[in-house]
Amino acid sequence: MAEKELQRSKSVLPIGTVMKLTDLTARQIRYYEEQELVIPQRTDGNRRMYSLNDIDKLLEIKDYLDDGINMAGIKAIYAQQKKRADDMKNESLTDSDVRRILHDEFLNISGFEPNSGPSLHSQRPLK
DNA sequence: ATTCTAACA
C-alpha cells in the first residue's frame, strides 16, 4: 500500500498544470516555493515538476490564505507540524510537557491573523 | 508554446 504514496510523490506535473488544478498563479506558486512551503523537483532545463502531494499542499495553503492566515502564519503552522512530528519521537516527554506544547502552539497560531500585524507575541504562558 | 529569473512606469 506504500506504492500509492510513491506515485503521489512522483513529480511529473509542470507548473502550467498545477496552475489549472489549484487556481493559483505561477507567481504565487513560485513565491510559496521561495517561502519554502512547497519545493518542487527540477528537471531538464531547470523546469519545476510537481507531485500530487505538492498539489494537495498548495490547495491546503490556499485554504489557509482564505481563512485569512498570512505567510508567517502558514510557515508557523508547518514549523509546528514538524515540531509535533519530532515530539512523537521523543518518548522522554511527559503528558504534561506535551500538553504545554500543544497549548503553546494554539496561542501562537491565533497570533497570525491578517491585521494583527507582526506582533509575534506569547512565548511562555507559564501557568 | 511553456517556463525561468529578476525586477518595477
Added chain:
DNA sequence: TGTTAGGA
C-alpha cells in the same frame, strides 16, 4: 501580487 523583459 501583477506584469514584463530577455533567455532557454
